[in-house]
Amino acid sequence: MDIIISNSSNQPIFEQIKQSIKKAIATDELKENEMLPSIRNLAQDLRISVMTVKRAYDELEQEGFIKTIHGKGSLVATKNIELLKEEQMKEIEKYIDKIILISKSSNISKKEILDTFEYLYGEED
Amino acid sequence: MENILEVKNLCKKYNGFELQNINITLPKGMIMGFIGENGAGKTTTIKAILDIIKNYTGEIKIFGLDNKKYDKKIKEDIGVVLDDMFFPEILTPNDINTIMKDIYKNWDSKLYFKYLTDFSLPANKAIKTLSKGMRKKLEIATAISHHPKLLILDEPTAGLDPIARNEVIDIFQEFIQNEECSIFISSHITTDLEHIADYITFINNGKIILEKTREELLEDYGIVKCSKEDFEKIDKKDFIKYKKSKYEYEILVENRKAFNKKYDINTIDKITLEELMVLMIKGEK
Numbered sequence: 001m002d003i004i005i006s007n008s009s010n011q012p013i014f015e016q017i018k019q020s021i022k023k024a025i026a027t028d029e030l031k032e033n034e035m036l037p038s039i040r041n042l043a044q045d046l047r048i049s050v051m052t053v054k055r056a057y058d059e060l061e062q063e064g065f066i067k068t069i070h071g072k073g074s075l076v077a078t079k080n081i082e083l084l085k086e087e088q089m090k091e092i093e094k095y096i097d098k099i100i101l102i103s104k105s106s107n108i109s110k111k112e113i114l115d116t117f118e119y120l121y122g123e124e125d
Numbered sequence: 126m127e128n129i130l131e132v133k134n135l136c137k138k139y140n141g142f143e144l145q146n147i148n149i150t151l152p153k154g155m156i157m158g159f160i161g162e163n164g165a166g167k168t169t170t171i172k173a174i175l176d177i178i179k180n181y182t183g184e185i186k187i188f189g190l191d192n193k194k195y196d197k198k199i200k201e202d203i204g205v206v207l208d209d210m211f212f213p214e215i216l217t218p219n220d221i222n223t224i225m226k227d228i229y230k231n232w233d234s235k236l237y238f239k240y241l242t243d244f245s246l247p248a249n250k251a252i253k254t255l256s257k258g259m260r261k262k263l264e265i266a267t268a269i270s271h272h273p274k275l276l277i278l279d280e281p282t283a284g285l286d287p288i289a290r291n292e293v294i295d296i297f298q299e300f301i302q303n304e305e306c307s308i309f310i311s312s313h314i315t316t317d318l319e320h321i322a323d324y325i326t327f328i329n330n331g332k333i334i335l336e337k338t339r340e341e342l343l344e345d346y347g348i349v350k351c352s353k354e355d356f357e358k359i360d361k362k363d364f365i366k367y368k369k370s371k372y373e374y375e376i377l378v379e380n381r382k383a384f385n386k387k388y389d390i391n392t393i394d395k396i397t398l399e400e401l402m403v404l405m406i407k408g409e410k
Binding site for chain 2: 010012013014040041043044047048049050052055
């Protein structure tokens with residue numbers, strides 16, 4: 001699993017870890033019931049604080065992506081395809097918001113945006 | 126015993142300087158960064174924790190035990206790096222091994238020599254021939270080779286180049302793989318602490334002015350940059366400090382997201398410890 005942390009990103013480090021793990025779950029790189037690295041191990045490997053990894057794991061657990069078994073560690077929860085899709089949609093909405101913001105501030109019409117989208121998206125497979 | 130170190134109402138008076146009601150709580154398995162300007166009281170606090178200065182008041186517990194009453198027992202399980210080297214300069218790293226074997230029951234010569242090798246330190250050269258960086262590394266190797274549970278480090282990375290700092294930070298992180306172990310580390314090289322410290326305690330002028338988790342400070346706190354016009358629209362209770370410069374206002378806020386929701390000001394960045402220190406000390410309210 002790749003976990004890539006950018007220090008210059010305005011996105012919090014725990015958030016970046018969450019995204020990487022969610023992506024690995026979505027792409028099946030992390031399988032159901034597969035163990036995640038321990039909090040301390042991951043902190044050491046990423047050279048970040050234990051609390052940062054803990055925050056990421058705690059939130060992933062609250063959101064239902066992983067579960068923690070006391071004394072054993074954390075593992076990937078039973079996959080919830082709907083939940084993953086919803087997450088991705090939220091991500092997409094953020095970008096769309098940005099598109100709308102830029103287009104409005106520079107007088108680019110909705111149609112122009114939609115045309116560009118159609119063009120760039122290409123054929124649906 | 127969940128807290129490895131507890132300091133309650135520590136006070137100490139010197140000529141013209143005063144430590145006032147210092148409170149510190151460091152849980153097991155965590156790293157606390159202790160930051161502040163030179164002369165803010167970092168070293169004095171550390172010396173009180175180690176009970177090597179006199180006439181301080183307050184309660185200090187290490188491993189749940191009183192630091193004065195159980196001095197001997199506690200010291201077996203602490204590793205210390207202080208600002209000044211405590212070994213005579215004619216000794217060699219080999220000599221240190223011989224001495225430490227007699228001092229600590231748990232001294233691990235094998236581990237000590239492993240660190241010497243990792244740090245490329247010569248075992249049979251006198252300390253006086255070693256560079257400043259090499260001495261620091263020797264002190265760290267010495268502090269950690271009796272399997273302590275708590276490391277107390279005063280400016281451990283001062284004088285080290287980036288490569289050596291990196292090696293040292295690796296060792297600190299290796300050390301807390303055991304969740305019974307903690308590190309209390311004072312530094313004004315804040316970038317070292319930004320990533321690995323779980324807690325940040327900020328001392329200024331003998332007083333603790335901030336104690337937060339790294340997450341709260343570096344992810345939630347923010348620095349807003351805006352014009353005078355925008356600044357005047359901001360409610361005073363929504364920021365901690367501000368600093369005015371020729372072209373902009375820099376404003377320290379406790380929660381970037383909350384601020385962003387309330388105000389239509391777009392430039393809000395994460396804060397670095399360095400910026401935080403400057404704003405807390407030089408900023409106005």
